[in-house]
Amino acid sequence: MKRLLAAAGKGVPCPKFPGASSELVYTNNDWYIIHFGDLGKIHKAASLGQVQKLESMTVKKKSIDLNKRDAKKRTALHWACVNGHAEVVTFLVDRKCQLDVLDGESRTPLIKALQCQREACANILIDSGADVNAVDVYGNTPLHYAVYSENLSMVAKLLSHDAVIEVQNKASLTPLLLAIIQRNERIVEFLLTKNANANAVNEFKCTALMLAVCEGSSEIVGMLLQQNVDIFAEDTYGMTAEHYAAACGVNL
Structure with a gap:
């Protein structure tokens, strides 16, 4: 991520959407690290995609808890989503497991499916009524993760199921601002057609236009x-989009 004001000589960084090594949004282990010795049988079977074993377990123990959590609050559904086992997700959903249980970072199975780019699992959960507006400990919604993964079809699916388009995460980024930082023209265009706020600002009051100029x-x-954005809006440092454009050699 570029530094917004570096070209203007102020050296103030534009806050980036934290990735795998950053502080606000993703942790270092987007995929769960498996220590089988710490998992119950149901979690292990789900993580390995063993549908038949899960079926056998539910037949032998009719009272088995499909929503049982491991030491880090993860359910079998979390494990199935992280590892992309859509058939296990279907099995668990058909047996009325809880869809929106939160793990240790307040992430639902849907969030984990999107974070780990498991589209088939995400589709099953969305169609089954999973919460498309859940918020994790970093302030991210499923829509943030779909945008970060640059998955336009999932962005469209979430919005068609009433995902809120203007939620800011703890890095002060709406899905539109995140798409701009990602330089994903297709998603930006799509979000604008869905009436995303083109005048959204981040924590430094940098507008969408400022971010686009600096990217x-x-x-x-x-x-x-074309959205009639305010080109005279000022950020925290009194800079306008025109100032950024001049500093970056861009014509507005």
Whole structure:
């Protein structure tokens, strides 16, 4: 991620959407690290995609708790989603497991499916009524993770199921601002057609247009200008989009 004001000589960093090694959004282990000795039989079977074993367990023990949590509050559904076992997800959903249990980072199975890019699992959960507006400990919703993964089809699916488009995470990024930082023109264009706020700002009051200018995306800049954005809005440091454009050698 570029530094927004470096070209202007102020050296103030634009807050980036934290990735695998960053502090606000993702942890270092997006995929769960498996220590089988710490897992119950149901979690182990789900993580390995062993549907028949799960079926056998439910037949032998009719009172088995499908929502049982491991030491880090993860359910069998979490484990199935992280490892992309759609058939296990279907099995658990059909047996009325809880869809929105939170793990140790307040992430639902849907969030984990999107974070780990398990689209088939995510589709099953969304169609089954999973909460598309759940918020994890970092303030991210499923929509944030779909945008971060650059998955336009999942972005569209979430919005069609009433995902809120303007939620800011703890890095002060709406899905639109995140898509701009990602320089994903297709998702930016789609979000704008869904009435995303083109004048959204981050914690430094940097507007969507400022971010697009500093990311060097002329296509996204053009899209935003067509939205009649406020080019005179000032950030925390009194800079406008025109100041950024001059500093970055971009014409507005």
